Amino acid sequence: MKLTGAEILCEALTRLGVREIFGYPGGAILPVYDALGKSKLRHVLVRHEQGATHMADGYARASGGIGVAMATSGPGATNMVTGIATAMLDSSPVVCITGQVSSKVLGSDAFQEVDITGITMPITKHNVVVTRAEDVARTIREAFVIAKSGRPGPVLVDITKDAQQASTEFAWDACVPKLPPKRLRNNHDQAEFDRAVELLNTAKRPVVLAGHGIMVSGAICAFEQFIRAGNYPVAMTLLGIGCFPAKDPLNLGMMGMHGEAWVNNAIQEADLLIAVGMRFDDRVTGDLRTYAKNARKIHIEIDRAEINKNVKVDVALVGDARAVLENLTPHIETRDHSAWIRHINELKGDSAVRDIQSLPDTGHLYAAHVINDLWKETRGEAIVVTDVGQHQMWEAQYYHHNRPRTLITSGGLGTMGFALPAGIGAKFAKPDSEVWVVVGDGGFQMTMSELATIVQEKLNVKIAIINNGYLGMVRQWQEFFYDKRYVATPLVAPDFVTLANAFGIRSECITTRAEVTPGIRAAREANETVLIDFRVEQEDSVYPMVPAGASLHDMIRRPHNPLVETASDA
Amino acid sequence: MQTLVAYVENKPGVLNRVASLARRLAINIDSLTVGPTENEEIARMTIVAHTDERGAHRLEASLEKLVDVLLAENISTRALLERDLALIKVAADQQNRPHLMELIKVFRARVVDVAPESLIIEVSGTVDKIDGLLEVLRPFGVLEMARTGRIAMTRGGDLLQPPLADGERTALETAGSSAK
Numbered sequence: 001m002k003l004t005g006a007e008i009l010c011e012a013l014t015r016l017g018v019r020e021i022f023g024y025p026g027g028a029i030l031p032v033y034d035a036l037g038k039s040k041l042r043h044v045l046v047r048h049e050q051g052a053t054h055m056a057d058g059y060a061r062a063s064g065g066i067g068v069a070m071a072t073s074g075p076g077a078t079n080m081v082t083g084i085a086t087a088m089l090d091s092s093p094v095v096c097i098t099g100q101v102s103s104k105v106l107g108s109d110a111f112q113e114v115d116i117t118g119i120t121m122p123i124t125k126h127n128v129v130v131t132r133a134e135d136v137a138r139t140i141r142e143a144f145v146i147a148k149s150g151r152p153g154p155v156l157v158d159i160t161k162d163a164q165q166a167s168t169e170f171a172w173d174a175c176v177p178k179l180p181p182k183r184l185r186n187n188h189d190q191a192e193f194d195r196a197v198e199l200l201n202t203a204k205r206p207v208v209l210a211g212h213g214i215m216v217s218g219a220i221c222a223f224e225q226f227i228r229a230g231n232y233p234v235a236m237t238l239l240g241i242g243c244f245p246a247k248d249p250l251n252l253g254m255m256g257m258h259g260e261a262w263v264n265n266a267i268q269e270a271d272l273l274i275a276v277g278m279r280f281d282d283r284v285t286g287d288l289r290t291y292a293k294n295a296r297k298i299h300i301e302i303d304r305a306e307i308n309k310n311v312k313v314d315v316a317l318v319g320d321a322r323a324v325l326e327n328l329t330p331h332i333e334t335r336d337h338s339a340w341i342r343h344i345n346e347l348k349g350d351s352a353v354r355d356i357q358s359l360p361d362t363g364h365l366y367a368a369h370v371i372n373d374l375w376k377e378t379r380g381e382a383i384v385v386t387d388v389g390q391h392q393m394w395e396a397q398y399y400h401h402n403r404p405r406t407l408i409t410s411g412g413l414g415t416m417g418f419a420l421p422a423g424i425g426a427k428f429a430k431p432d433s434e435v436w437v438v439v440g441d442g443g444f445q446m447t448m449s450e451l452a453t454i455v456q457e458k459l460n461v462k463i464a465i466i467n468n469g470y471l472g473m474v475r476q477w478q479e480f481f482y483d484k485r486y487v488a489t490p491l492v493a494p495d496f497v498t499l500a501n502a503f504g505i506r507s508e509c510i511t512t513r514a515e516v517t518p519g520i521r522a523a524r525e526a527n528e529t530v531l532i533d534f535r536v537e538q539e540d541s542v543y544p545m546v547p548a549g550a551s552l553h554d555m556i557r558r559p560h561n562p563l564v565e566t567a568s569d570a
Numbered sequence: 571m572q573t574l575v576a577y578v579e580n581k582p583g584v585l586n587r588v589a590s591l592a593r594r595l596a597i598n599i600d601s602l603t604v605g606p607t608e609n610e611e612i613a614r615m616t617i618v619a620h621t622d623e624r625g626a627h628r629l630e631a632s633l634e635k636l637v638d639v640l641l642a643e644n645i646s647t648r649a650l651l652e653r654d655l656a657l658i659k660v661a662a663d664q665q666n667r668p669h670l671m672e673l674i675k676v677f678r679a680r681v682v683d684v685a686p687e688s689l690i691i692e693v694s695g696t697v698d699k700i701d702g703l704l705e706v707l708r709p710f711g712v713l714e715m716a717r718t719g720r721i722a723m724t725r726g727g728d729l730l731q732p733p734l735a736d737g738e739r740t741a742l743e744t745a746g747s748s749a750k
């Protein structure tokens with residue numbers, strides 16, 4: 001069968017199980033769009049190529065599959081850069097397809113020519129230029145293998161226009177992936193494994209650090225069995241949230257810069273840390289010199305390059321989390337850690353008193369209230385996609401996730417503007433799930449044009465803007481570390497209700513606590529997209545906070561009486 | 571200084587990926603040499619990097635994550651044979667020529683080009699040896715120099731061969747655990 005490169009691309013994507021492509025057309029990718037029109041693939045027209053990459057990313061994170069984004073050459077391709085880097089830092093499998101100028105003029109500064117493989121080399125797991133129709137199918141298949149295997153990541157395939165247009169004989173079976181052979185490493189020897197077992201069975205104060213890799217590995221069951229076998233308390237990274245039910249008494253909550261105080265203190269007191277699929281990000285460890293000094297460390301991690309990168313460990317079990325955990329669990333003998341767990345519960349100490357939920361209602365609407373009510377109303381069952389900032393941290397603290405892949409957020413790059421497009425991607429991945437986009441007034445304004453995509457695609461996504469009138473997280477740093485000099489953080493926003501209405505989206509503004517639950521209920525009942533503008537306390541801060549570079553136990557705690565008067569009271 | 575050997579796909583752009591990776595990891599490369607192997611599809615690199623053991627581990631493991639890198643190995647602590655090759659053009663007149671020739675002999679170097687005012691000397695060996703020769707040549711006037719950078723090989727039965735083409739492709743897919 002003779003097909004053009006463009007047709008082969010569509011055929012290959014279809015055979016690889018792709019249903020939706022998030023993209024934006026232009027001259028250098030037009031042959032592909034023409035072929036798309038004749039295929040069964042659904043193309044989702046975005047409003048900015050950054051949105052396409054975040055949608056593909058959100059799709060991948062919600063589904064566990066691969067998301068596909070498409071753009072034209074030049075500016076289309078460069079607009080993808082932020083989304084690609086976002087996917088790279090969080091190990092998300094995204095395949096980006098870009099059009100490129102014809103191979104005959106490559107390197108000549110042709111119209112809309114840009115060296116996108118050069119630009120994205122450090123932010124992709126792999127990238128490649130295709131200049132012949134014959135190579136299209138094999139390359140796409142390879143891209144899918146690479147994106148998803150080992151430690152996942154984004155792959156960019158740049159296809160020249162002549163490769164899209166040329167016709168060639170196409171046979172699926174003839175274009176199998178042909179990746180370079182790799183050495184099989186003997187990842188860890190028996191002695192190392194035995195040492196891990198010994199540490200596990202002699203620890204008195206163990207804490208498991210659960211990360212994103214558990215989700216990636218599909219190790220949810222294996223992880224739970226491991227935890228049950230040893231009765232280990234579990235602390236989660238931001239991206240590990242959901243890998244173990246929040247309602248389980250062994251789940252302590254999030255660790256790190258904005259982790260719960262008792263979680264960080266437990267880590268500092270532990271005599272054994274078992275890190276699973278997490279990479280000891282600096283937001284997790286604080287000052288490395290004082291990090292968990294009393295603890296031996298076991299690191300279960302698929303990427304050898306992560307071993308001893310930030311934290312020096314005693315035992316490294318390099319491999320797929322699921323396989324390693326399944327091997328370990330039968331060897332666990334010691335499981336009575338009740339005294340230790342009791343102690344951790346005591347560490348919670350005055351945290352409950354300091355919790356904003358326990359404060360008397362003074363008429364102020366706090367973001368934490370909004371998130372907590374959202375959690376209660378959705379019974380923790382929704383997929384929540386957050387942006388970056390204070391609201392992101394409050395979501396992590398007050399929305400209790402019980403299932404994997406229900407919190408989708410940009411952790412490593414911290415990309416503002418992520419939530420709305422990623423939420424759209426998540427909705428495509430899980431059309432039957434309730435998807436809530438929780439986003440700051442700042443981040444929302446970065447990619448709000450994707451509201452039009454929601455309308456065009458007739459999606460039902462719920463959007464909660466946590467509107468504090470500030471670039472809140474930066475304002476918080478200015479409050480703590482720059483003597484409240486709020487330079488460039490007060491933020492004027494449009495009237496979001498009017499804005500939403502202009503897009504044809506139903507919308508409401510909520511200013512008091514009493515309205516929150518009814519507002520959420522009404523939004524959930526509506527069979528369409530609803531945007532709620534929650535006007536929350538402007539100068540609230542996220543507590544606890546480990547200042548950048550400080551020791552994990554040196555947390556700034558919520559003041560005992562935080563209800564200081566704010567400008568609006570005066 | 572750490573010495574790594576890598577087998578890579580012999581195709582355009584791979585050198586760029588390797589160099590770009592080292593730059594991203596903020597690891598300074600002292601020398602990087604590439605040459606063909608018995609298998610024309612595979613090239614061999616020797617990378618000498620200004621870093622410590624930890625940096626070398628990171629570089630080695632990160633290199634192996636590149637799709638086009640078949641194998642990367644830090645061989646710094648193993649018994650090694652290291653060679654560097656230099657072509658050195660020195661000023662030489664009738665008077666000092668005999669003196670020069672003597673030095674060249676001591677260093678087991680060779681004269682490969684003779685001109686009225688200069689000589690080209692070819693020397694190979696360890697970096698120290700070449701640096702030593704350079705030092706004694708400097709007073710004569712070193713006009714030009716080209717050095718290859720180091721190549722290295724582990725001694726004896728300690729083999730470092732590229733993985734077979736057909737065998738273990740699945741390593742990329744699994745990187746699974748080997749215990750039990």
Ligand SMILES: Cc1cc2nc3c(=O)[nH]c(=O)nc-3n(C[C@H](O)[C@H](O)[C@H](O)COP(=O)(O)OP(=O)(O)OC[C@H]3O[C@@H](n4cnc5c(N)ncnc54)[C@H](O)[C@@H]3O)c2cc1C
Binds near residue numbers: 411
């Ligand atoms: C404003 C802001 C504040 C933040 N505050 C915090 C905070 O307080 N606490 C916090 O935890 N984070 C915080 N973060 C997020 C933080 O920056 C990191 O993104 C996060 O800690 C990374 O979590 P992770 O290591 O679990 O996931 P990733 O960064 O995704 O790393 C996953 C790890 O798992 C490994 N892996 C992948 N697949 C497998 C497999 N199959 N088997 C085994 N291993 C595998 C990978 O190689 C990688 O090392 C914050 C981010 C922002 C933007």
Ligand SMILES: Cc1ncc(C[n+]2csc(CCOP(=O)(O)OP(=O)(O)O)c2C)c(N)n1
Binds near residue numbers: 387
């Ligand atoms: C693209 C981008 N630019 C800048 C930042 C730095 N930054 C981190 S949080 C933040 C403030 C976010 O404000 P908003 O979206 O209103 O959320 P809030 O913190 O108020 O909840 C900024 C500017 C970033 N993370 N991403």
Ligand SMILES: [Mg+2]
Binds near residue numbers: 440441467469472
């Ligand atoms: Mg804000």
